[in-house]
Amino acid sequence: MNSNVTLATLPIRSTSLVAAGERLLVVVAHPDDETFGCGSIIAAASAAGADVTVVCATLGDRGESHLDLSPEQLAQQRLLELHLAAQVLGASTVITLDHGDSDFGGDLPDGSLCAIDERIVVRQIADVLRDVRPHVVVVLDGSDGHRDHQRIRTATLAAVEVADACGDEIAVYESSLPNSLMRQWLEEMRSIDPGAAYHAIDPDSFGRPDDEITHVIDATGVLHLRKLAISMHSSQSSPFDGLSPALRDAFLSADHLVRVG
Numbered sequence: 001m002n003s004n005v006t007l008a009t010l011p012i013r014s015t016s017l018v019a020a021g022e023r024l025l026v027v028v029a030h031p032d033d034e035t036f037g038c039g040s041i042i043a044a045a046s047a048a049g050a051d052v053t054v055v056c057a058t059l060g061d062r063g064e065s066h067l068d069l070s071p072e073q074l075a076q077q078r079l080l081e082l083h084l085a086a087q088v089l090g091a092s093t094v095i096t097l098d099h100g101d102s103d104f105g106g107d108l109p110d111g112s113l114c115a116i117d118e119r120i121v122v123r124q125i126a127d128v129l130r131d132v133r134p135h136v137v138v139v140l141d142g143s144d145g146h147r148d149h150q151r152i153r154t155a156t157l158a159a160v161e162v163a164d165a166c167g168d169e170i171a172v173y174e175s176s177l178p179n180s181l182m183r184q185w186l187e188e189m190r191s192i193d194p195g196a197a198y199h200a201i202d203p204d205s206f207g208r209p210d211d212e213i214t215h216v217i218d219a220t221g222v223l224h225l226r227k228l229a230i231s232m233h234s235s236q237s238s239p240f241d242g243l244s245p246a247l248r249d250a251f252l253s254a255d256h257l258v259r260v261g
């Protein structure tokens, strides 16, 4: 009997995006994005023998912190944390672009990543691409709505287009959190704190649709490094704190990506 049912394409599963001798470039907006967002991808690439460079656009001076620090002091603290975490994860190089943190909302501070002309950021990343010549670039997909995450994503994708036009062939991936996982997180948060604002979140549009995920990295072999790197960001609250062990492991033991170029 004939059937018109189309089977969904299953994501490709592996233990690293890059192989020994290849170069991976990870571009993020704030210190901790490289670890909280895609630390296992860095650790797995390094463990596989690849060279990893992390570009961070700001020093996260507007981030929330339990430490009583001025924005300037917080920036210095977070720069130190970025370097410590990158070392734990095995990145060889950290490059900062030294723009200000735009914060999640409100008026844009002068000199912040979203206040400056995006073409400046594109040019900076294009310069890094020319120097590093990565085989693979990873950005966060910005689906959490933070404007700095969205800005660095669009600037990076534009910079890769410039590099591609010059003849480089770069595979580009967006690190994502699948909707199925975010639904579990939402359920757990609601049960812990029924009065919180989480009730307003629409579960259907939370995270990345599962059928868009093209690659899954099994990160169980580098889980210890990811956890250690998370602890290096001591000025920040880990988004994985307070979760049940099962859900925390679900977040940390696999990384989900969408290949976009």
Ligand SMILES: [Zn+2]
Residues within 6 Å of the ligand: 029, 030, 033, 146, 149
């Ligand atoms: Zn961030």
